[in-house]
Amino acid sequence: xxxxxxxxxxxxxxxxxxxxxxxxxxxxxxxxxxxxxxxxxxxxxxxxxxxxxxxxxxxxxxxxxxxxxxxxxxxxxxxxxxxxxxxxxxxxxxxxxxxxxxxxxxxxxxxxxxxxxxxxxxxxxxxxxxxxxxxxxxxxxxxxxxxxxxxxxxxxxxxxxxxxxxxxxxxxxxxxxxxxxxxxxxxxxxxxxxxxxxxxxxxxxxxxxxxxxxxxxxxxxxxxxxxxxxxxxxxxxxxxxxxxxxxxxxxxxxxxxxxxxxxxxxxxxxxxxxxxxxxxxxxxxxxxxxxxxxxxxxxxxxxxxxxxxxxxxxxxxxxxxxxxxxxxxxxxxxxxxxxxxxxxxxxxxxxxxxxxxxxxxxxxxxxxxxxxxxxxx
Numbered sequence: 408x409x410x411x412x413x414x415x416x417x418x419x420x421x422x423x424x425x426x427x428x429x430x431x432x433x434x435x436x437x438x439x440x441x442x443x444x445x446x447x448x449x450x451x452x453x454x455x456x457x458x459x460x461x462x463x464x465x466x467x468x469x470x471x472x473x474x475x476x477x478x479x480x481x482x483x484x485x486x487x488x489x490x491x492x493x494x495x496x497x498x499x500x501x502x503x504x505x506x507x508x509x510x511x512x513x514x515x516x517x518x519x520x521x522x523x524x525x526x527x528x529x530x531x532x533x534x535x536x537x538x539x540x541x542x543x544x545x546x547x548x549x550x551x552x553x554x555x556x557x558x559x560x561x562x563x564x565x566x567x568x569x570x571x572x573x574x575x576x577x578x579x580x581x582x583x584x585x586x587x588x589x590x591x592x593x594x595x596x597x598x599x600x601x602x603x604x605x606x607x608x609x610x611x612x613x614x615x616x617x618x619x620x621x622x623x624x625x626x627x628x629x630x631x632x633x634x635x636x637x638x639x640x641x642x643x644x645x646x647x648x649x650x651x652x653x654x655x656x657x658x659x660x661x662x663x664x665x666x667x668x669x670x671x672x673x674x675x676x677x678x679x680x681x682x683x684x685x686x687x688x689x690x691x692x693x694x695x696x697x698x699x700x701x702x703x704x705x706x707x708x709x710x711x712x713x714x715x716x717x718x719x720x721x722x723x724x725x726x727x728x729x730x731x732x733x734x735x736x737x738x739x740x741x742x743x744x745x746x747x748x749x750x751x752x753x754x755x756x757x758x759x760x761x762x763x764x765x766x767x768x769x770x771x772x773x774x775x776x777x778x779x780x781x782x783x784x
Contacts, residue, residue, distance in 0.1 A: 414783050416449040422494045423509040426456020433695030434509045444770040446471030455494035483647050495519030504781040512549050514556035526780040528562040533570050533692025539619040554578050567692035569713040588766030589698035594675035603664050610638040612681040614696040618648045622687040628732035640664045678703045689728050698764050701756035706749045722755035
């Protein structure tokens with residue numbers, strides 16, 4: 408979308424993520440996709456990033472966006488909010504036209520740019536307090552941060568209708584809905600498949616952090632119940648969940664392959680050539696890896712949470728979360744035995760991703776929001 412008559416290019420800050428280039432989670436991908444697209448439309452975009460996440464990367468710009476790298480406390484609990492607070496203080500000196508924050512836990516500091524008249528929005532993601540990694544005090548903090556987000560930021564955004572409904576019913580206000588995006592180029596078989604001994608169409612795939620709330624054990628345990636020579640590929644890692652990771656990697660099933668983190672062309676190669684993608688997470692809003700699998704034309708099976716069912720609509724299969732591996736195994740078994748159904752679901756997933764989750768359409772909505780916040784539309 409080009410700027411309308413009366414609009415003007417904005418100076419925009421993106422705060423609260425680890426930074427770009429994206430190399431960790433969905434929020435980083437969102438920041439990167441928005442940053443370069445907004446910059447290509449003529450806006451001056453700044454992305455704040457954490458120094459310890461980019462120790463050997465001293466770039467000052469990336470894909471048209473300015474990078475501001477600041478230190479933080481490399482601690483599970485303090486890392487995000489300390490860096491975001493420092494970023495907000497830096498933003499005071501820049502007087503941006505608008506600032507976009509990510510993660511509900513950052514809402515306590517989302518007011519900082521407003522001290523100099525910069526309006527702020529915050530994307531609160533998907534009820535992060537439900538994650539098993541957080542102890543009771545951290546859960547209480549995140550719930551408080553969700554509740555006060557309407558006061559600390561000018562606009563609250565969510566990428567899930569289910570989360571939007573939760574805020575309406577629980578906190579008495581309705582966030583603005585802007586979906587997550589997915590535009591992924593397909594990648595033919597190549598060196599990544601060769602590296603892990605994989606054949607096109609002969610493995611199922613999970614991509615995500617290896618943390619308890621992502622329920623990867625559902626997939627690994629279900630796979631152990633199946634009589635198949637296809638492989639089960641687990642892509643991802645996590646910096647803190649060592650006990651859970653050790654439990655997963657203790658499997659003696661030779662069909663289960665752990666790759667660690669894979670990004671870029673290797674990630675697209677794994678996604679494009681899988682037989683199916685399985686999203687086992689029981690918490691969160693819209694899962695980026697699920698959308699990207701759909702965009703790559705992959706049949707998908709999801710943990711049947713409201714958020715996951717919202718994402719796939721009728722373009723995928725869902726299993727009962729409480730049933731875990733017991734509920735997932737027969738769905739996998741039927742799909743593996745029915746390539747025709749698999750192909751139909753793959754086409755439906757790709758069509759839904761293209762229609763509902765285009766990054767260009769998502770950027771249109773964020774651009775309109777930022778222009779409104781800045782008072783130019």
